[in-house]
Amino acid sequence: MNPVDSLTTLPIEDFADRHLGPTESEVATMLAALGYDSLDALMNITIPEAIHLTEELGFEAVPTEEEALARLRQVAKRNQVVTTMIGAGYYGNYTPNVILRNIMENPAWYTAYTPYQPEISQGRLEALLNFQTVVTDLTGMDIANASMLDEATAAAEAMMLARRQSKVVGDTFFVDADCHPQIIEVVRTRAEPLNIKVAVGDPFADSESHEYFGILLSYPGSSGAIHSYESLAAAATGRGALVCVATDLLALTMLTPPGEWGADVAIGSAQRFGVAFGFGGPHAGFMAVRTEARRSLPGRLVGLSKDTKGRPALRLALQTREQHIRREKATSNICTAQVLLAVIAASYASYHGPSGLLRIAQRTHLLTCAAAEALEEAGFTLESQNFFDTVTLRTPGAANRHLADALKAGLNLRAHSLDAIGFSCDETTTAATVVELLSAFGVTRSIEQVEAAAAAASETWSHLPQELLRSSDYLTHPNFNSYHSETEMLRYLRRLADKDLALDRTMIPLGSCTMKLNATAEMIPVTWPEFSQIHPFAPADQTEGYLQLIRELEDSLARITGYDAVSLQPNAGSQGEFAGLLAIRGYHRSRNNPERDLCLIPASAHGTNAASAVMAGMRVVVVATDENGNVNLDDLRSKAEEHSAQLAAIMVTYPSTHGVFEESIGELCKIIHDHGGQVYVDGANLNALVGVAKPGEFGADVSHLNLHKTFCIPHGGGGPGVGPVAVGAHLAPFLPNHQQRSDAGPGTGPGAVSAAPFGSASILPISWMYITMMGDRLRKASEIAILSANYIAERLSEHYPILYTGRGGLVAHECIIDLRPLEKAVGITNEDVAKRLMDYGFHAPTMSFPVPGTLMVEPTESEGLAELDRFCDAMISIRSEIERVASGEWTLEDNPLVHAPHTAQEVGGDLWEHAYPRSLAGWPSKHQTESKYWPPVSRIDGGFGDRNLVCSCPPVEAFAE
Numbered sequence: 001m002n003p004v005d006s007l008t009t010l011p012i013e014d015f016a017d018r019h020l021g022p023t024e025s026e027v028a029t030m031l032a033a034l035g036y037d038s039l040d041a042l043m044n045i046t047i048p049e050a051i052h053l054t055e056e057l058g059f060e061a062v063p064t065e066e067e068a069l070a071r072l073r074q075v076a077k078r079n080q081v082v083t084t085m086i087g088a089g090y091y092g093n094y095t096p097n098v099i100l101r102n103i104m105e106n107p108a109w110y111t112a113y114t115p116y117q118p119e120i121s122q123g124r125l126e127a128l129l130n131f132q133t134v135v136t137d138l139t140g141m142d143i144a145n146a147s148m149l150d151e152a153t154a155a156a157e158a159m160m161l162a163r164r165q166s167k168v169v170g171d172t173f174f175v176d177a178d179c180h181p182q183i184i185e186v187v188r189t190r191a192e193p194l195n196i197k198v199a200v201g202d203p204f205a206d207s208e209s210h211e212y213f214g215i216l217l218s219y220p221g222s223s224g225a226i227h228s229y230e231s232l233a234a235a236a237t238g239r240g241a242l243v244c245v246a247t248d249l250l251a252l253t254m255l256t257p258p259g260e261w262g263a264d265v266a267i268g269s270a271q272r273f274g275v276a277f278g279f280g281g282p283h284a285g286f287m288a289v290r291t292e293a294r295r296s297l298p299g300r301l302v303g304l305s306k307d308t309k310g311r312p313a314l315r316l317a318l319q320t321r322e323q324h325i326r327r328e329k330a331t332s333n334i335c336t337a338q339v340l341l342a343v344i345a346a347s348y349a350s351y352h353g354p355s356g357l358l359r360i361a362q363r364t365h366l367l368t369c370a371a372a373e374a375l376e377e378a379g380f381t382l383e384s385q386n387f388f389d390t391v392t393l394r395t396p397g398a399a400n401r402h403l404a405d406a407l408k409a410g411l412n413l414r415a416h417s418l419d420a421i422g423f424s425c426d427e428t429t430t431a432a433t434v435v436e437l438l439s440a441f442g443v444t445r446s447i448e449q450v451e452a453a454a455a456a457a458s459e460t461w462s463h464l465p466q467e468l469l470r471s472s473d474y475l476t477h478p479n480f481n482s483y484h485s486e487t488e489m490l491r492y493l494r495r496l497a498d499k500d501l502a503l504d505r506t507m508i509p510l511g512s513c514t515m516k517l518n519a520t521a522e523m524i525p526v527t528w529p530e531f532s533q534i535h536p537f538a539p540a541d542q543t544e545g546y547l548q549l550i551r552e553l554e555d556s557l558a559r560i561t562g563y564d565a566v567s568l569q570p571n572a573g574s575q576g577e578f579a580g581l582l583a584i585r586g587y588h589r590s591r592n593n594p595e596r597d598l599c600l601i602p603a604s605a606h607g608t609n610a611a612s613a614v615m616a617g618m619r620v621v622v623v624a625t626d627e628n629g630n631v632n633l634d635d636l637r638s639k640a641e642e643h644s645a646q647l648a649a650i651m652v653t654y655p656s657t658h659g660v661f662e663e664s665i666g667e668l669c670k671i672i673h674d675h676g677g678q679v680y681v682d683g684a685n686l687n688a689l690v691g692v693a694k695p696g697e698f699g700a701d702v703s704h705l706n707l708h709k710t711f712c713i714p715h716g717g718g719g720p721g722v723g724p725v726a727v728g729a730h731l732a733p734f735l736p737n738h739q740q741r742s743d744a745g746p747g748t749g750p751g752a753v754s755a756a757p758f759g760s761a762s763i764l765p766i767s768w769m770y771i772t773m774m775g776d777r778l779r780k781a782s783e784i785a786i787l788s789a790n791y792i793a794e795r796l797s798e799h800y801p802i803l804y805t806g807r808g809g810l811v812a813h814e815c816i817i818d819l820r821p822l823e824k825a826v827g828i829t830n831e832d833v834a835k836r837l838m839d840y841g842f843h844a845p846t847m848s849f850p851v852p853g854t855l856m857v858e859p860t861e862s863e864g865l866a867e868l869d870r871f872c873d874a875m876i877s878i879r880s881e882i883e884r885v886a887s888g889e890w891t892l893e894d895n896p897l898v899h900a901p902h903t904a905q906e907v908g909g910d911l912w913e914h915a916y917p918r919s920l921a922g923w924p925s926k927h928q929t930e931s932k933y934w935p936p937v938s939r940i941d942g943g944f945g946d947r948n949l950v951c952s953c954p955p956v957e958a959f960a961e
């Protein structure tokens, strides 16, 4: 071996080289296939010159994982982990370790995509069905959806659902003043653009108006108080108002569920079912309704259907309610939700089972009783004698002193006002915690005394209203009664994960979704206690690390996009859109132009755009696209002209949803600006732009970004996400803010759009790590993403038409394969191809968006040449299969495409009646002989499930052979 001098001075390893799939020589091969000799040459043709950046982003390089993690450790250390009894919708709990390791930290779960292709998503669909069952059983309602973005937005969605369902003509929504403050704030933010009035008050004194189309109660209240609402609910129903209830799943193991006393809608958060505080998120919100309202439910809903063999099979139900189909008429703009967190919450319920959950609830309650009674004995006054886990004390003039004393004892409590202080117990509370809590109030008790008091309280349960003690069963299904040992749980989770196809097995070439590497080093900090164990309303001086992380990330995103200010509060792209449109609305109003309420949206836009515009109080006018897929400038000009006086904005995706860098973007911005409108660039496609162009510099005023695409937050099977909104300086005063944290946004902002001041803060370290480790090589990532898409387009273009290209016949970071001509000629559809890809071990590309009958492919920069080729080979092989149908060798009724995907049961079964061999069905290419993924069900009949709606765990007999 030769001596090497410089080895010790070289960095150990460069993260970017691990993140980027193709090696330098593979890049050269791909370029050669396209006829270019350098990436620069390719970029110079692909990216319009007018927007192409020449200078570097200028990030400092921290290329190794270890160094970046060490830096983040220093940031994390500035957060203080303190025993937290603040409550207010966020409670301490333990994520069972078997769930932590096998879901939260397991790429088989966290790298999966939204289950739009149900045959390869049965595992997470079952977990989501479990979640829906947890919610319906505990709330006593008929049907629950598969998660909401958080509790406060769920309350706002309940308001909108009530508006849709109620016949009351009045325009006021009543909200119980004892809801968590963030619920009231988000409801107000969402009501304002829709001209809904919000009346906040005491339900017993103030809710009896014929003007109210809906009322929102809190059960238990934010103060802890529990009231019986049965007659109040009946009266509201009698007036035609919908009765909505913000509730707590753990409390409902002991209390009569709202569905049994007259509620129409129940909402809340499943956070305390095994999900850490995370400085406010992500957590799964929930919503449950009565059967009559099922078509009004927002968000995703999992339902049971059947496959071609009649086997029970799960898939997303009633999708015609959703934004991707109904656009501006959708029930909500929700797209990415909180799947991973819903899966954790459901698994927590499976692991503990009904009796385990009840034990946790009882223990929590009894320790609360012990604390409350000791304080009362010492002379403190309780706001309410009825409570579950939360107590508010009247402490005239002394709340701050008690707060400070508690802090000295290492406890965070909740200051309601100068005269009232509160605390909440939870799963992590022990008798020792109660001893410390009491000592902060100058009350001395021993652990034994606390334990004895808790035991005594269990003799009467007198702090729960006796008429509200729960008598109905819940979670009787085997999925909540079979996995209580760690062995069983481990195997159940493994069984579910094995049913699904995630990034840990194969590339997921979903256009518009950017399923790129979610590096382990990026994921590791999420579960550090300094990030996970921080309550969103912890004192600011305990959260300095978070604030540093947030500011650094905001700065980086501003630098990348060319905007002046960024808010990280929106917890999905859809919420970023809403926040961005609110900023535009605020801007026009500040200039005395409230009449500017019209939003132009190209026909090819993502469904969330139109749905968000409606939520922001705007009217939608659709702009046509031309034959090349570009925004039709003539139509744009004429619509801008026609609506000039009311023009608020245009929402345009860049590069376009057709995967093209439209040359006319500068001109488009000018037309809109000339008519006094603002330009909203949907930044979901930023993976083609980072380091190569900046929307804030090429004429746009605002964008949302999807950190769960471009910036490596894993998709989680359908969430969580973060949808920061980035704006020019003139829109910065209108970014979201939060009443409970003055540094969360400008005082002039429209209010909160998410429950927590910084949204889903605990997953921000992922994007921070990505940007820190990539530095200026972020640009290279965009370039490779563009190269890879063009390479695929080039390889497939001989076999399939590629729709829409830009200059030089090139695409941006994704390409659309047009299957319509083949469908017309042969009868094979894009769905057949998508399902056949499953037999080849692939997740299908995006189907029928933005163009029906097509497949949109986005390979990202993280796939090496071998994987890109494997995908192209599969597509080419499928093309030859289509040819065999075209030539008459196989009939249209019996060929491997229309019967795809094939299950192991069929291929290995005794009966085989197809014209093509079993081997071709199950092992269509060499790769499957080395590594075979078997979809657990064959093609699913979605319509059957919609006609026979079942959205909670069916009886086990349904699964009998």
Ligand SMILES: Cc1ncc(COP(=O)(O)O)c(C=O)c1O
Pocket (backbone or CB within 6 Å): 334, 335, 336, 512, 513, 572, 573, 574, 575, 606, 608, 609, 653, 657, 682, 684, 685, 706, 721, 723
């Ligand atoms: C172009 C585009 N805009 C907006 C969104 C909405 O983002 P989210 O799913 O995070 O709400 C998406 C998500 O798929 C998208 O592709």
